[in-house]
Amino acid sequence: MASISTRAPDANTLEIQCGDCGATLTLPKTQFAAVCPYCASPSVVDRPVTDGGARREAPDFILGFHVPTEEAERRVANWLSRGRLFAPSAIKAAKVTSTRGIYLPAWIFSAVARSRFRASIGENYTTTETYTTTDSKGKTQVRTRTVTKTEWRKLAGEHACYVNDLVVTASSGLGNAELETIEPFDLGALRRYDPAVVSGWAAEEATLDRGAGDAAARDEGMQAVKAKISRFLPGDSSRLESFETDFSEENTDLVLLPIWVFAARYMNGGEEHTLRVLVNGQTGEVQGVLPRSWIKIAAFSIGVIALVAVVVLVIVAAAGGFA
Amino acid sequence: MSAALGQCERCSCPIERGDLRCAVCGLSTPAQDVTEASLRIQILRCGGCGAAVSYDAAAGAPACAFCSSVMHTEELVDPPEQTGAFLPFQVSHDEAASGLKKWLGSRGFFRPADLASSSRLEALKPILWVGWVFDADCDVTWTADSNEGSHRSAWAPHAGRAQLRFDNLLVSASRGLSGKEIDVIAGSYDLNDLREEPAADCALDLGEVHRETFDVQRSAARQRITSAVESAAAAEIAADYVPGRSVRKVHTSVLLRSLETDRLAFPAWVLAYRYKEKLYRAVVSGQDASIMTGEAPISFKRVFAVAAISAAVLFAIVVAIVANA
Numbered sequence: 140m141a142s143i144s145t146r147a148p149d150a151n152t153l154e155i156q157c158g159d160c161g162a163t164l165t166l167p168k169t170q171f172a173a174v175c176p177y178c179a180s181p182s183v184v185d186r187p188v189t190d191g192g193a194r195r196e197a198p199d200f201i202l203g204f205h206v207p208t209e210e211a212e213r214r215v216a217n218w219l220s221r222g223r224l225f226a227p228s229a230i231k232a233a234k235v236t237s238t239r240g241i242y243l244p245a246w247i248f249s250a251v252a253r254s255r256f257r258a259s260i261g262e263n264y265t266t267t268e269t270y271t272t273t274d275s276k277g278k279t280q281v282r283t284r285t286v287t288k289t290e291w292r293k294l295a296g297e298h299a300c301y302v303n304d305l306v307v308t309a310s311s312g313l314g315n316a317e318l319e320t321i322e323p324f325d326l327g328a329l330r331r332y333d334p335a336v337v338s339g340w341a342a343e344e345a346t347l348d349r350g351a352g353d354a355a356a357r358d359e360g361m362q363a364v365k366a367k368i369s370r371f372l373p374g375d376s377s378r379l380e381s382f383e384t385d386f387s388e389e390n391t392d393l394v395l396l397p398i399w400v401f402a403a404r405y406m407n408g409g410e411e412h413t414l415r416v417l418v419n420g421q422t423g424e425v426q427g428v429l430p431r432s433w434i435k436i437a438a439f440s441i442g443v444i445a446l447v448a449v450v451v452l453v454i455v456a457a458a459g460g461f462a
Numbered sequence: 463m464s465a466a467l468g469q470c471e472r473c474s475c476p477i478e479r480g481d482l483r484c485a486v487c488g489l490s491t492p493a494q495d496v497t498e499a500s501l502r503i504q505i506l507r508c509g510g511c512g513a514a515v516s517y518d519a520a521a522g523a524p525a526c527a528f529c530s531s532v533m534h535t536e537e538l539v540d541p542p543e544q545t546g547a548f549l550p551f552q553v554s555h556d557e558a559a560s561g562l563k564k565w566l567g568s569r570g571f572f573r574p575a576d577l578a579s580s581s582r583l584e585a586l587k588p589i590l591w592v593g594w595v596f597d598a599d600c601d602v603t604w605t606a607d608s609n610e611g612s613h614r615s616a617w618a619p620h621a622g623r624a625q626l627r628f629d630n631l632l633v634s635a636s637r638g639l640s641g642k643e644i645d646v647i648a649g650s651y652d653l654n655d656l657r658e659e660p661a662a663d664c665a666l667d668l669g670e671v672h673r674e675t676f677d678v679q680r681s682a683a684r685q686r687i688t689s690a691v692e693s694a695a696a697a698e699i700a701a702d703y704v705p706g707r708s709v710r711k712v713h714t715s716v717l718l719r720s721l722e723t724d725r726l727a728f729p730a731w732v733l734a735y736r737y738k739e740k741l742y743r744a745v746v747s748g749q750d751a752s753i754m755t756g757e758a759p760i761s762f763k764r765v766f767a768v769a770a771i772s773a774a775v776l777f778a779i780v781v782a783i784v785a786n787a
Contacts, residue, residue, distance in 0.1 A: 159514070174516075180514050181506070181514055181515075181516040183506070199490055199493075200482065200490070203517060203519070203522055203523070204517065204519035205519055205522055206519060207519040207520045208519075240519075247488075247490075249487065249488035249489060251472070251487070251717065260607075260619035262607065262612075262615035262616075262617045262618065262619070263615060264614050264615035264616065288614075289615075290613060290614045290615045292613075292618060292619050294605070294619040294620075294621055295621065296603065296605055296621025296622070296623075297603045297621070297623050298603045298715050299601055299603045299623075299715060299717045300715045300716075300717065301473075301486070301487045301488060301717065303483075303487060303488025304488060326483075327540075327681065328537075329482050329483070329537075330482070330535050330536060330537040331482060331493055331535065331536035331537075333524075333535040333536065334506065335506050335515060335517065335524035335533050335535060336517050336524060336535060337517065338506045338514075338515060338516045338517055338524055339514075339515075339516020339517055340516070340517060367715070370713070371605055371713045371715060372605060372619075372713070373605045373606050373607045373619045373620075373710075373711040373712075373713060374607060374617070374619055374711065388472045388489075390472070390488075390489050390490060392490045397519075420519070
């Protein structure tokens with residue numbers, strides 16, 4: 140293990156000296172693991188959590204990469220070459236310009252969720268009713284039939300459960316919506332954070348604080364609790380009208396998630412565009428935010444309208460024309 | 463008895479070696495050795511050849527590119543379940559065999575009259591079957607439909623909350639004994655007398671005993687135990703807490719606390735007996751020879767005779783009524 144001097148040339152970068160070849164490397168202050176471009180030595184910057192200029196949070200857990208570079212590249216190439224209904228066709232010819240495996244910081248939130256809810260519960264019952272009908276000879280007949288009706292009753296109650304394994308981003312560079320597209324991660328494979336696991340890879344520090352993480356996680360938790368309460372209601376049918384949830388005994392851990400970030404470029408309408416594609420480094424799930432091709436959407440809409448018009452015309456014609 | 467290292471600060475369930483987070487509520491556990499970080503740049507070196515070590519995605523671990531040695535980090539451990547304690551045998555071979563005779567003689571009228579005298583014992587095997595015994599506190603919120611307070615529909619909705627305590631609830635992990643067999647013999651065991659090794663308080667060669675193992679990982683065991691607690695809670699809520707006589711659609715949400723689990727091996731005798739060329743199986747508790755369950759033949763002659771007599775009596779009554787009319 141080499142211990143070497145560091146200095147900060149400005150507030151946002153960190154200059155370190157490679158312990159093997161002595162080269163000076165500059166890396167963003169939020170990154171704490173790097174590979175020397177000259178000698179390929181992996182370095183991990185360990186900074187105290189408390190002192191001034193220190194890192195904000197030390198990670199508690201880490202999920203290691205399981206998808207190697209070649210596998211991630213193959214999956215991204217497949218993903219790009221897939222035909223898509225509303226995206227520009229030019230994406231199929233996109234070229235990958237950079238590939239980066241990064242440990243992304245995220246918060247794992249768990250808590251006890253106690254809720255009070257109000258709901259309407261539908262209880263079915265059957266009843267016989269009489270109705271009149273005309274038979275084939277034109278006579279009016281009175282008949283009875285059994286019908287199922289629903290009686291709506293009010294119900295107020297409580298629901299208590301643990302919510303855990305809620306993952307929200309701790310990086311200002313990659314938002315929750317984008318992270319959610321490549322979730323879930325198998326948290327059963329967590330390990331205690333160890334610098335050896337980030338060695339040789341890029342790793343980012345938490346840039347969103349615990350408070351912001353907790354707020355986002357509570358929002359996600361609220362959705363999870365709502366789904367649980369909806370399934371919890373009795374009756375033949377039910378409507379959840381309102382609920383209030385109180386989270387207590389909260390806990391938040393910082394975890395590093397393995398993510399492959401691919402940048403791709405493609406030409407469309409004579410202009411160059413960029414595209415970011417993410418790969419879950421544990422499961423291999425690929426997602427990217429695709430632009431919409433308005434030409435394709437317009438063509439599709441016109442096609443649908445034309446089809447409906449043809450169907451209507453055929454039906455009208457079959458029914459004897461407009462006469 | 464339990465392999466716990468400590469308790470979860472949130473739900474008081476035991477934390478076992480290798481747990482990074484509580485299996486019940488998800489609270490993280492403290493690191494086993496915390497080293498103080500200071501400002502430094504680390505290049506991690508291979509202990510074998512001194513080359514720089516980096517994390518290898520294909521190996522799923524930090525590995526040295528030169529000598530292929532792999533570094534180990536603190537990971538979630540999911541070991542196979544191990545038996546923690548044994549209940550001693552208190553029923554000997556002969557006691558189990560005579561238990562069978564008594565049991566066969568008390569099977570009721572519809573069994574063959576010579577069942578006890580003509581049955582031949584074919585095999586009698588001592589086994590230690592395994593299961594989890596747990597205690598838990600549950601804060602249960604529930605909803606259900608019942609007839610209580612119903613209007614037009616036969617059902618009305620209800621909701622409530624209850625604090626339940628479970629002591630010594632058994633979940634079988636046995637593959638040799640069926641759930642039905644275990645339900646019968648489970649009540650016969652003394653859970654206060656646990657031994658570290660297989661033991662017998664009666665004449666028995668422990669070498670003959672077939673020992674079952676759990677054959678599941680810890681994580682799967684915890685899932686089975688948690689779902690057993692949930693179904694026990696749902697059954698108790700339906701029986702004792704939902705008002706009304708008829709109940710349906712019971713939903714429960716369980717906040718589990720202080721879940722303590724023991725992994726035990728229970729003694730039993732599995733026996734096979736032959737009656738008129740056919741083999742039947744029975745199971746005797748290894749701690750009480752009078753607790754037994756199994757299959758026994760039915761005497762179709764006796765069933766037919768009772769049916770014929772009942773039909774004749776019914777016919778006579780009908781004839782009498784018709785004659786009177």
